[in-house]
Amino acid sequence: MVFSDLVEFGDWFAERRRAQKFDVTRIPLDDLDGWHADPETGDLGHHTGRFFTVEGLDVTSSGREVDAWQQPIINQAEQGVLGILVREFDGVPHCLLQAKMEPGNVNGLQLSPTVQATRSNFTGAHGGRPVDYLEHFLAPRTGRLIYDALQSEQASWFLSKRNRNMIVQVGAEPPLLDDFCWLSFDQISALMREPNLINMDTRSVLAGAVGPSLRGADPDPATFRGAVARSQSAETGARHTTEEVLSWFTEAKNRCTLRRRRIPLSQVSGWSRRDGILTHEHGQHFDVIGVAVQASSREVTSWHQPMFEPRSRGVIAFLVRRIGGLLHVLVQARVETGALDGVEIAPTVQCQPDSYRLMPGRAPMFLDAVLGAPPERVRFDGLLSEEGGRFHQAQNRYLVVEAGDDVPLDPPPTFAWITLRQLTEFVRYGNLLNVEARCLLTIFGFYQEDAP
Amino acid sequence: MVFSDLVEFGDWFAERRRAQKFDVTRIPLDDLDGWHADPETGDLGHHTGRFFTVEGLDVTSSGREVDAWQQPIINQAEQGVLGILVREFDGVPHCLLQAKMEPGNVNGLQLSPTVQATRSNFTGAHGGRPVDYLEHFLAPRTGRLIYDALQSEQASWFLSKRNRNMIVQVGAEPPLLDDFCWLSFDQISALMREPNLINMDTRSVLAGAVGPSLRGADPDPATFRGAVARSQSAETGARHTTEEVLSWFTEAKNRCTLRRRRIPLSQVSGWSRRDGILTHEHGQHFDVIGVAVQASSREVTSWHQPMFEPRSRGVIAFLVRRIGGLLHVLVQARVETGALDGVEIAPTVQCQPDSYRLMPGRAPMFLDAVLGAPPERVRFDGLLSEEGGRFHQAQNRYLVVEAGDDVPLDPPPTFAWITLRQLTEFVRYGNLLNVEARCLLTIFGFYQEDAP
Numbered sequence: 001m002v003f004s005d006l007v008e009f010g011d012w013f014a015e016r017r018r019a020q021k022f023d024v025t026r027i028p029l030d031d032l033d034g035w036h037a038d039p040e041t042g043d044l045g046h047h048t049g050r051f052f053t054v055e056g057l058d059v060t061s062s063g064r065e066v067d068a069w070q071q072p073i074i075n076q077a078e079q080g081v082l083g084i085l086v087r088e089f090d091g092v093p094h095c096l097l098q099a100k101m102e103p104g105n106v107n108g109l110q111l112s113p114t115v116q117a118t119r120s121n122f123t124g125a126h127g128g129r130p131v132d133y134l135e136h137f138l139a140p141r142t143g144r145l146i147y148d149a150l151q152s153e154q155a156s157w158f159l160s161k162r163n164r165n166m167i168v169q170v171g172a173e174p175p176l177l178d179d180f181c182w183l184s185f186d187q188i189s190a191l192m193r194e195p196n197l198i199n200m201d202t203r204s205v206l207a208g209a210v211g212p213s214l215r216g217a218d219p220d221p222a223t224f225r226g227a228v229a230r231s232q233s234a235e236t237g238a239r240h241t242t243e244e245v246l247s248w249f250t251e252a253k254n255r256c257t258l259r260r261r262r263i264p265l266s267q268v269s270g271w272s273r274r275d276g277i278l279t280h281e282h283g284q285h286f287d288v289i290g291v292a293v294q295a296s297s298r299e300v301t302s303w304h305q306p307m308f309e310p311r312s313r314g315v316i317a318f319l320v321r322r323i324g325g326l327l328h329v330l331v332q333a334r335v336e337t338g339a340l341d342g343v344e345i346a347p348t349v350q351c352q353p354d355s356y357r358l359m360p361g362r363a364p365m366f367l368d369a370v371l372g373a374p375p376e377r378v379r380f381d382g383l384l385s386e387e388g389g390r391f392h393q394a395q396n397r398y399l400v401v402e403a404g405d406d407v408p409l410d411p412p413p414t415f416a417w418i419t420l421r422q423l424t425e426f427v428r429y430g431n432l433l434n435v436e437a438r439c440l441l442t443i444f445g446f447y448q449e450d451a452p
Numbered sequence: 453m454v455f456s457d458l459v460e461f462g463d464w465f466a467e468r469r470r471a472q473k474f475d476v477t478r479i480p481l482d483d484l485d486g487w488h489a490d491p492e493t494g495d496l497g498h499h500t501g502r503f504f505t506v507e508g509l510d511v512t513s514s515g516r517e518v519d520a521w522q523q524p525i526i527n528q529a530e531q532g533v534l535g536i537l538v539r540e541f542d543g544v545p546h547c548l549l550q551a552k553m554e555p556g557n558v559n560g561l562q563l564s565p566t567v568q569a570t571r572s573n574f575t576g577a578h579g580g581r582p583v584d585y586l587e588h589f590l591a592p593r594t595g596r597l598i599y600d601a602l603q604s605e606q607a608s609w610f611l612s613k614r615n616r617n618m619i620v621q622v623g624a625e626p627p628l629l630d631d632f633c634w635l636s637f638d639q640i641s642a643l644m645r646e647p648n649l650i651n652m653d654t655r656s657v658l659a660g661a662v663g664p665s666l667r668g669a670d671p672d673p674a675t676f677r678g679a680v681a682r683s684q685s686a687e688t689g690a691r692h693t694t695e696e697v698l699s700w701f702t703e704a705k706n707r708c709t710l711r712r713r714r715i716p717l718s719q720v721s722g723w724s725r726r727d728g729i730l731t732h733e734h735g736q737h738f739d740v741i742g743v744a745v746q747a748s749s750r751e752v753t754s755w756h757q758p759m760f761e762p763r764s765r766g767v768i769a770f771l772v773r774r775i776g777g778l779l780h781v782l783v784q785a786r787v788e789t790g791a792l793d794g795v796e797i798a799p800t801v802q803c804q805p806d807s808y809r810l811m812p813g814r815a816p817m818f819l820d821a822v823l824g825a826p827p828e829r830v831r832f833d834g835l836l837s838e839e840g841g842r843f844h845q846a847q848n849r850y851l852v853v854e855a856g857d858d859v860p861l862d863p864p865p866t867f868a869w870i871t872l873r874q875l876t877e878f879v880r881y882g883n884l885l886n887v888e889a890r891c892l893l894t895i896f897g898f899y900q901e902d903a904p
Contacts, residue, residue: 079706139703139865148699150706164706166699246880247600247618251591254531254602254616341792341883413591428698429881431793 028276042266052076102388147208155336210445211424231420252333312354480728494718504528554840599660607790662897663876704785764806
């Protein structure tokens with residue numbers, strides 16, 4: 001299925017939506033079939049010991065706006081595969097995406113990668129059927145490998161979770177199954193502007209296609225899109241050499257004093273069980289809720305599970321700026337509590353503004369510069385969902401904003417201006433860019449409007 | 453101090469050796485001043501809680517030749533700085549190295565980096581004097597940053613130890629202190645052939661100079677040295693794209709099932725206290741010993757400490773081969789028990805052959821190919837020391853050997869043939885190449901003989 005235009009895609013997607021029956025109902029945590037709270041720790045786990053657990057985490061010396069806290073966290077050690085198959089149709093690369101239902105999705109169905117499988121999926125722990133197209137991603141493969149890196153996911157909610165992000169290009173056209181379709185990068189870029197359509201895993205994986213897809217691109221240099229392409233292609237003119245940027249990142253790791261300690265979920269201070277959910281005393285951050293799921297299209301058609309549901313909407317934004325004629329992105333080396341190495345490269349702004357409502361004057365740096373920018377400097381502003389398998393109705397506002405002169409060329413030491421070329425180089429190595437930065441990189445790299 | 457030839461260096465070094473008085477005496481572990489065994493766990497620690505501890509580690513599902521074992525391990529969480537200052541003299545880059553005594557050094561004095569300092573050193577935990585030249589490596593710096601990465605050290609003996617490896621180039625000549633000298637890369641390369649002279653930290657750091665130093669190099673293509681330079685400069689012709697090599701590495705991490713658990717030192721099975729040391733039941737691997745140190749030249753002039761002393765000599769080797777006219781290096785994705793992420797890129801062979809004497813037929817792959825190579829294929833064969841601050845008289849045999857036709861172009865899946873360009877790209881990112889691979893990269897990258 002290749003679409004001649006997005007109206008055609010819209011019809012197809014509406015049809016898929018009608019074809020897939022599903023129902024997600026909130027139920028009290030105590031009523032989750034197959035899940036139980038450990039009598040000693042209160043940790044939530046599945047009776048098989050698989051999938052994931054919800055545990056407690058004690059954080060100290062984070063060096064963040066709030067230095068120390070305790071919270072529930074998802075511990076999901078097993079690594080899955082997020083894979084996108086690419087194939088050229090009439091010389092134009094297209095990605096094979098899947099209209100997939102996840103229990104936490106806003107709108108139910110979103111566009112997932114070709115393969116989105118935990119190890120439990122493909123080793124049969126769910127007792128489900130085999131994962132479609134998985135053979136293209138497991139060795140021995142026949143396609144051309146474009147990208148394959150072990151990448152972190154939301155480190156505020158996951159402890160050390162990583163998935164293998166893969167892109168494989170094939171020559172022959174594989175059989176097209178129901179719920180799958182081929183979309184070009186330009187089409188995906190346009191669909192990114194639809195709220196809650198392109199899912200987080202798709203955005204995360206496609207970050208690995210930005211560099212290769214911009215190779216040889218030569219759009220009009222007077223446009224913003226042209227500036228993006230030049231930021232990837234220019235070999236000189238970056239404000240900092242790659243060695244200097246890596247040193248900035250090493251310095252941040254060296255400075256990091258973060259201490260993390262797992263604690264029993266029942267002892268997490270500031271959180272309590274109430275009305276069948278686990279919730280924060282000030283109604284901030286997120287709730288841990290239970291859901292019962294019925295879904296005709298999934299390997300297993302009904303199950304219960306706990307999920308994290310944010311209490312407020314987050315802001316995830318890149319400030320960008322042309323420096324010496326070359327577009328630069330303002331990134332931060334951010335202490336990420338759940339990340340393997342404690343520090344990752346993150347967007348300029350990544351927060352839930354509501355978390356700071358009780359702490360006047362301590363809002364994250366550059367939040368005002370992002371939210372207060374005049375419309376003509378806002379290059380992207382969209383509501384996108386986080387992963388619907390673990391997060392319930394989790395929407396964040398993603399922005400790409402051209403910075404004004406009030407944003408300094410020499411930012412505080414945890415920030416740095418870097419080029420798109422440097423970002424696409426870093427994304428090839430795991431554990432450098434966090435998931436929020438990777439998602440923005442995708443939005444940014446496939447930017448397609450011809451406005452100046 | 454710049455030397456016109458190595459004879460002049462030899463005189464200077466002999467003079468430094470005479471000037472520095474030191475004495476290292478073995479003493480029983482129970483007699484170490486300032487150190488004690490925890491009454492509950494038996495773990496060895498310093499009374500201040502600083503420096504390092506010796507603990508127990510339980511390893512299972514390693515997937516190595518031996519799948520599970522227990523061992524003592526050094527836990528040294530604090531990150532230090534290993535820094536080399538570079539400056540051009542008459543257009544030729546020279547490194548500022550230090551003739552430094554370490555208690556474990558074979559021959560006492562070896563050539564250390566400009567700065568080799570733990571955080572305890574520079575925050576004054578030793579009660580010692582300030583670290584010379586340290587200001588060139590801490591922000592804000594004035595020199596040009598060449599290399600700065602957080603790198604692992606011997607993961608068989610250290611749990612998660614990492615040091616910041618740095619190279620900084622300065623314009624103005626800094627004051628030259630006693631025990632310091634300037635050596636060119638060619639001089640260092642020649643001195644690498646002296647047993648136990650260029651210390652491990654120097655070799656480790658200089659891996660970051662291989663790429664930059666070979667930029668624009670154009671030696672005779674008929675020589676081995678020329679093949680090395682071309683393996684760095686050629687942009688095409690690698691057997692695998694960098695994406696494919698990174699995918700091979702991701703695959704190895706994905707496959708890794710390693711489980712590590714800290715256990716009390718007193719409960720490590722197969723090891724026991726005897727005659728004032730902690731030793732393995734078959735006399736294999738290493739002993740944990742105690743030493744009393746007197747050293748006129750060190751910040752603190754006398755102290756006691758535990759050290760690891762290997763029971764046998766290790767072999768650390770690269771097999772190399774010209775494939776399609778381009779020199780390739782055979783590396784392995786090795787499960788490294790003490791490394792942060794469990795898997796790092798390692799030399800073709802890295803082992804203590806003696807560990808396999810009781811297990812006929814289970815010796816590591818390619819060990820015979822390395823040790824049995826005819827002399828004309830052996831490009832480097834030298835005895836070099838591991839770090840003398842923690843390891844006592846630890847010598848390994850480092851080899852670079854051109855492979856025969858019996859070594860397959862399609863090796864088993866944990867191995868891959870990669871180019872020098874790929875190695876020098878990877879070394880810029882921390883946690884990819886292990887310390888043994890970095891040391892061999894330095895030997896290899898500064899190779900200077902003009903033999904064919």
